[in-house]
Amino acid sequence: MSTLHSEKAKAFLQDEAYSQWHDNTFWSVRTKRDTMARGLPEWEQLREKASAIKRHTVTHLDEYLDQFATNAEKNGVIVHWAADAAEFNETVYGILKEHGVRKMVKSKSMLTEECEMNPYLEARGIEVVETDLGERIIQLKGQKPSHIVMPAIHLNHDDVGELFEEKGISDEKGNHDPTYLTYRARLSLRNEFLTADAGMTGANFGIAATGDIVVCTNEGNADMSTSCPKLHIAAIGLEKVIPDYECLAVFQRMLCRAGTGQPTTTYTSHFRKARAKDAEMHIILVDNGRSDWVGNPDHWEVLKCIRCGSCMNTCPVYRRSGGYSYSYFIPGPVGINLGMLRNPREHSGNVSACTLCLSCQSVCPVKIDLGDQVYKWRQELRALGAANKGKKALCDAMSLMFGSSGLYRTATAVSPLLNILPHGLVHSGVNPWAEGHEMMEFPKKPFHSIFKDLEKE
Amino acid sequence: MSKKEDILARYRAHVRERFDRPVLDDIQAITYPDPLAQFVRMSQTVGGRVVEAEGNINDLIRKLFPEAKEIASNLPEITIATRNPDTVESARALNGTDVGVIRGCFGVAENGCIWIPQTMKEKAVCFISENLVILLPKDRIVNNMHEAYRQVEFHDYGYGTFISGPSKTADIAQVLVMGAQAARSVTVVLV
Numbered sequence: 001m002s003t004l005h006s007e008k009a010k011a012f013l014q015d016e017a018y019s020q021w022h023d024n025t026f027w028s029v030r031t032k033r034d035t036m037a038r039g040l041p042e043w044e045q046l047r048e049k050a051s052a053i054k055r056h057t058v059t060h061l062d063e064y065l066d067q068f069a070t071n072a073e074k075n076g077v078i079v080h081w082a083a084d085a086a087e088f089n090e091t092v093y094g095i096l097k098e099h100g101v102r103k104m105v106k107s108k109s110m111l112t113e114e115c116e117m118n119p120y121l122e123a124r125g126i127e128v129v130e131t132d133l134g135e136r137i138i139q140l141k142g143q144k145p146s147h148i149v150m151p152a153i154h155l156n157h158d159d160v161g162e163l164f165e166e167k168g169i170s171d172e173k174g175n176h177d178p179t180y181l182t183y184r185a186r187l188s189l190r191n192e193f194l195t196a197d198a199g200m201t202g203a204n205f206g207i208a209a210t211g212d213i214v215v216c217t218n219e220g221n222a223d224m225s226t227s228c229p230k231l232h233i234a235a236i237g238l239e240k241v242i243p244d245y246e247c248l249a250v251f252q253r254m255l256c257r258a259g260t261g262q263p264t265t266t267y268t269s270h271f272r273k274a275r276a277k278d279a280e281m282h283i284i285l286v287d288n289g290r291s292d293w294v295g296n297p298d299h300w301e302v303l304k305c306i307r308c309g310s311c312m313n314t315c316p317v318y319r320r321s322g323g324y325s326y327s328y329f330i331p332g333p334v335g336i337n338l339g340m341l342r343n344p345r346e347h348s349g350n351v352s353a354c355t356l357c358l359s360c361q362s363v364c365p366v367k368i369d370l371g372d373q374v375y376k377w378r379q380e381l382r383a384l385g386a387a388n389k390g391k392k393a394l395c396d397a398m399s400l401m402f403g404s405s406g407l408y409r410t411a412t413a414v415s416p417l418l419n420i421l422p423h424g425l426v427h428s429g430v431n432p433w434a435e436g437h438e439m440m441e442f443p444k445k446p447f448h449s450i451f452k453d454l455e456k457e
Numbered sequence: 458m459s460k461k462e463d464i465l466a467r468y469r470a471h472v473r474e475r476f477d478r479p480v481l482d483d484i485q486a487i488t489y490p491d492p493l494a495q496f497v498r499m500s501q502t503v504g505g506r507v508v509e510a511e512g513n514i515n516d517l518i519r520k521l522f523p524e525a526k527e528i529a530s531n532l533p534e535i536t537i538a539t540r541n542p543d544t545v546e547s548a549r550a551l552n553g554t555d556v557g558v559i560r561g562c563f564g565v566a567e568n569g570c571i572w573i574p575q576t577m578k579e580k581a582v583c584f585i586s587e588n589l590v591i592l593l594p595k596d597r598i599v600n601n602m603h604e605a606y607r608q609v610e611f612h613d614y615g616y617g618t619f620i621s622g623p624s625k626t627a628d629i630a631q632v633l634v635m636g637a638q639a640a641r642s643v644t645v646v647l648v
């Protein structure tokens with residue numbers, strides 16, 4: 001009766017020390033976010049504005065995309081459009097092939113994860129080197145990110161130390177000090193930056209008024225990736241385009257404060273033109289479902305997301321189950337919703353990974369009603385044919401009972417009998433609400449009879 | 458139809474209610490009684506160092522980095538430079554730079570950001586150098602990013618970046634380490 005998520009969460013919780021550390025780590029990031037938010041008296045006003053800008057932009061994308069592409073082209077940038085993941089991958093490969101690229105360095109991009117670009121290119125003989133330290137670690141480990149901002153959060157320093165020894169990145173055996181390991185990764189990546197033929201970045205924002213793409217990093221890896229090679233390819237989802245700098249200021253101020261609790265990322269880089277006269281800059285605008293999702297009356301607002309990660313950091317279920325418990329590659333509250341937009345049959349198991357505490361929507365910088373949307377998805381499960389069969393049968397029985405006063409009275413009159421039923425029977429697995437916690441004790445006398453007695457007195 | 462038209466047509470067929478652009482000039486953004494003092498505080502918070510210019514700038518850099526051998530800059534006043542990002546053969550030739558010296562346009566008090574439009578042929582100097590020195594006019598500090606984005610200007614090179622402190626990462630076990638892929642230290646010299 002358990003969902004895939006709850007089964008995986010169970011496995012995650014086996015390692016008690018680690019799961020406790022995971023929970024505490026993300027809670028401390030959430031606390032840092034609170035400190036940042038409280039440091040700005042205008043924080044809630046910014047959230048209102050950020051939400052309103054995104055509502056406006058996401059519902060005027062045709063105009064802004066056209067403006068963005070026109071301005072980028074005026075700057076000499078070559079703009080491509082990709083309807084889906086396959087077209088995106090083909091486009092990237094086409095550009096790389098034309099330039100005879102064998103190795104490409106790349107800064108973090110969730111869009112390339114979404115399109116599964118790395119395996120596609122590697123199968124065609126192109127080496128792709130991730131340059132965000134966290135992404136590099138999981139690439140070497142052959143894993144996927146477990147958080148959108150902190151992709152290697154599921155590994156500790158010993159895991160990374162051993163990995164670096166195995167891959168020949170560090171040479172002092174047993175030295176697993178994060179400062180040392182970071183330094184060794186720096187040396188190894190420096191070599192990659194200097195020998196790559198192309199650099200790829202994602203984009204946090206595309207600016208319609210100027211044609212810039214804006215990339216925010218702490219490591220400077222997007223800038224390093226594009227400083228030496230003569231070819232820069234930027235991958236950007238349609239919804240990342242915003243009108244102008246006046247709007248950008250709002251998001252720049254919020255992205256990092258909300259996501260990691262820093263006042264800003266170290267680098268907020270604007271790429272407007274190719275690096276040199278003999279260099280090329282390409283932008284690939286990717287749809288891959290977005291132009292459909294905008295038509296979903298209940299769920300289109302998920303397109304407002306700026307991928308800050310703060311809904312994951314605060315989520316009690318994410319904190320205690322980890323990114324790998326979710327079936328979609330983006331975990332946490334926003335991942336549940338994006339997964340359902342992508343493929344509800346495949347990802348419906350995730351909608352149970354929510355307590356409806358709504359902490360996510362109280363921190364989301366663009367005010368997406370993430371928890372409410374999860375609730376709505378649950379109501380839609382039946383129509384999607386994805387409802388949990390056991391819970392559905394019990395719910396049907398309950399609605400029958402609560403819908404008829406006679407049945408309800410009989411049920412409450414006999415409910416104390418449950419108290420004396422053997423534990424094993426109540427927790428037999430037929431009753432999903434008794435999993436992982438004790439059942440309530442039913443009162444001897446139901447409330448409506450107590451109330452009647454009181455009235456008589 | 459082109460791919461662009463296909464995608465835009467699909468979007469237009471699906472988009473429902475269209476929302477208006479909100480008014481943004483009523484944002485009550487934070488300001489500081491002493492923006493420079495706040496800028497200095499924030500620069501230190503993000504791991505940077507701030508010093509006041511005194512005497513000859515070359516002597517100051519020597520004093521700050523006594524071990525430095527390779528110094529890269531295209532600024533005319535940096536006479537101790539051993540490399541020039543305008544004339545190096547390629548960006549790769551800037552690898553191994555101990556100190557890069559560049560000029561910033563203005564600083565932002567709320568987060569220690571400094572606007573650096575590309576003014577050199579190889580922007581690599583801003584990232585590849587082990588230590589970065591940014592010369593910043595101290596009378597050019599704005600309060601917040603709203604004010605900052607009203608002043609952002611580019612040169613002919615189509616690149617510009619806000620830098621706030623040294624390159625950093627916490628990707629290994631959430632331990633903060635300065636010096637991920639770009640400059641390991643940032644020193645702001647107020648001029």
Ligand code: SF4
Binds near residue numbers: 309
């Ligand atoms: S949904 Fe909101 S909180 Fe979650 S990642 Fe997106 S912007 Fe951040």
